[in-house]
Amino acid sequence: MSTRTASAHWIGGEPVPGSAGMIDVIDPATGEVAGRVPEGTAADVDRAVAAATAAFPGWAATSPAERAAVVGRVAEGLSKRTEEIATTITGEMGAPITLSRWAQAAFPVKVAESFAGLAEDFAWTEEIGGSLVVREPIGVVGAITPWNFPLQQAVSKVAPALVAGDTVVLKPSEIAPLTAGILAEVAAEAGLPPGVFNVVYGTGAVTGEAISAHPGIDMVSFTGSTRAGRMIAAAAAKTVKRVTLELGGKSANVILDDADLAQAVALGMGNAFVNGGQVCGAWPRMLVPASLHDEIVRMAVAAAEEYTVGDPTDEATRVGPMSSEAHRQRVDGYIRRGVADGATLVYGGPGRPDGLPSGAYVRPTIFANVDPESVIAQEEIFGPVLTIIPYAGDDHAVRIANGTMYGLTGAVFGGRERALGVARRLRTGQVDVNGAQWNPLAPFGGYKQSGNGREFGRQGLEEYLETKSIQR
Numbered sequence: 001m002s003t004r005t006a007s008a009h010w011i012g013g014e015p016v017p018g019s020a021g022m023i024d025v026i027d028p029a030t031g032e033v034a035g036r037v038p039e040g041t042a043a044d045v046d047r048a049v050a051a052a053t054a055a056f057p058g059w060a061a062t063s064p065a066e067r068a069a070v071v072g073r074v075a076e077g078l079s080k081r082t083e084e085i086a087t088t089i090t091g092e093m094g095a096p097i098t099l100s101r102w103a104q105a106a107f108p109v110k111v112a113e114s115f116a117g118l119a120e121d122f123a124w125t126e127e128i129g130g131s132l133v134v135r136e137p138i139g140v141v142g143a144i145t146p147w148n149f150p151l152q153q154a155v156s157k158v159a160p161a162l163v164a165g166d167t168v169v170l171k172p173s174e175i176a177p178l179t180a181g182i183l184a185e186v187a188a189e190a191g192l193p194p195g196v197f198n199v200v201y202g203t204g205a206v207t208g209e210a211i212s213a214h215p216g217i218d219m220v221s222f223t224g225s226t227r228a229g230r231m232i233a234a235a236a237a238k239t240v241k242r243v244t245l246e247l248g249g250k251s252a253n254v255i256l257d258d259a260d261l262a263q264a265v266a267l268g269m270g271n272a273f274v275n276g277g278q279v280c281g282a283w284p285r286m287l288v289p290a291s292l293h294d295e296i297v298r299m300a301v302a303a304a305e306e307y308t309v310g311d312p313t314d315e316a317t318r319v320g321p322m323s324s325e326a327h328r329q330r331v332d333g334y335i336r337r338g339v340a341d342g343a344t345l346v347y348g349g350p351g352r353p354d355g356l357p358s359g360a361y362v363r364p365t366i367f368a369n370v371d372p373e374s375v376i377a378q379e380e381i382f383g384p385v386l387t388i389i390p391y392a393g394d395d396h397a398v399r400i401a402n403g404t405m406y407g408l409t410g411a412v413f414g415g416r417e418r419a420l421g422v423a424r425r426l427r428t429g430q431v432d433v434n435g436a437q438w439n440p441l442a443p444f445g446g447y448k449q450s451g452n453g454r455e456f457g458r459q460g461l462e463e464y465l466e467t468k469s470i471q472r
Helices: 042-061 064-079 082-093 097-118 150-164 178-189 204-213 226-237 261-277 290-304 325-340 394-401 416-425 457-462
Strands: 008-011 014-017 022-026 033-038 125-128 131-137 140-144 167-171 197-199 219-223 242-246 252-255 285-289 344-347 365-368 385-391 410-413 465-471
Touching: 008 042, 008 178, 033 082, 033 178, 042 131, 042 140, 042 167, 042 197, 042 204, 064 082, 064 097, 064 150, 064 178, 082 097, 082 150, 082 178, 097 150, 097 261, 097 457, 140 150, 140 204, 150 167, 150 178, 150 219, 150 457, 167 204, 178 197, 204 219, 204 226, 219 226, 226 242, 252 261, 252 394, 261 285, 261 290, 261 385, 261 410, 285 290, 285 394, 290 344, 290 365, 290 385, 325 365, 325 385, 385 394, 394 416, 410 416
Parallel strands: 140 167, 140 219, 167 197, 219 242, 252 285, 252 410, 285 385, 365 385
Antiparallel strands: 008 014, 008 197, 022 033, 125 131, 131 465, 344 365
């Protein structure tokens, strides 16, 4: 797989050399260098913020229809580079190539299209009594994105910000930064004026901190761990800027006793192991009626056999490596903790998969009879580890589902009305009932320590706007 190197930041509509060294981007399947990006500094962030500030008045004055048209052309440009995007993401963070094509590369296109389509009917102005309520761009947005869905998470922030009339400074994760350069190229080709969209590479401790605390940035939008989200919020508080956070999750898949078990288990396994379980909205907890526990465990183990682990460039692979060797060790540590704490290991386990002595691979793992208060049922593992937890009655299931510090997503399978009733009781920002499809126009975000604010749809666009009342 070819390497891609971003030899410079993207500031003011052109490549700008970094002021420090370079960061190697490591292919987690091989341990080899997949690319390189500049190691950004606070001075690089200053230059990007200056460019974004200078570009803001002109872009904010552009009509929403024109801004949406540019974002629509960005979607078109990304769609033409699907294979390049897919192979780049597979090389930098290990997503299986088939997943990279249908999700990593395709979802950003759908997100950009959805925001481009919102502009025409959006209530940019509104009459309320004798007042004119105007929604205006918030200013310069700092977007800090993770490695697990690198391009989708970038587009999920950049697209609504651009439609809103904001300018952007993006810091992608140093683990998977390479598609940010593709996005910058596509945006320029789409006619985005210089300085409206800028990319500064680097680490969270340096460039992320500089963006969060920068007095010239009016808003920070962050996706990543809850731990990092707390630090960003604290840094941003010094300048009282708006902060939206999409953080960790420990979502529950609640299977009721009248559910279609084959559907519930198959989709549940898919949402536990997709992208190697490295998904904030994954369903790592499967809550099952105690009377059906053993039957569902057998079904889950059988389903897990279909999740081939291996080379992410192989079309047959369904679970690639973890994003890095450090993350492999972290996930493996949780698997070992589950064994030590007495959970029933029914599939997988600690150590590397057979035949894969190198690379950041773990064994997809299932634990049964899991204590809902145990570490593996409470903490975000972010790997292909499923915990099956028995419950006694719907009320008990709801208590377990709500019994973590997180509240990002979840699922309920069962008779429609009963399942909807349980879904309403879950303290989480999104719930899928009986395998509902993803809707890019519906808001997405968390309760509790899964974050604040919303992405996607009208609510996602509103996050990037200020509201002014003009009394007349």
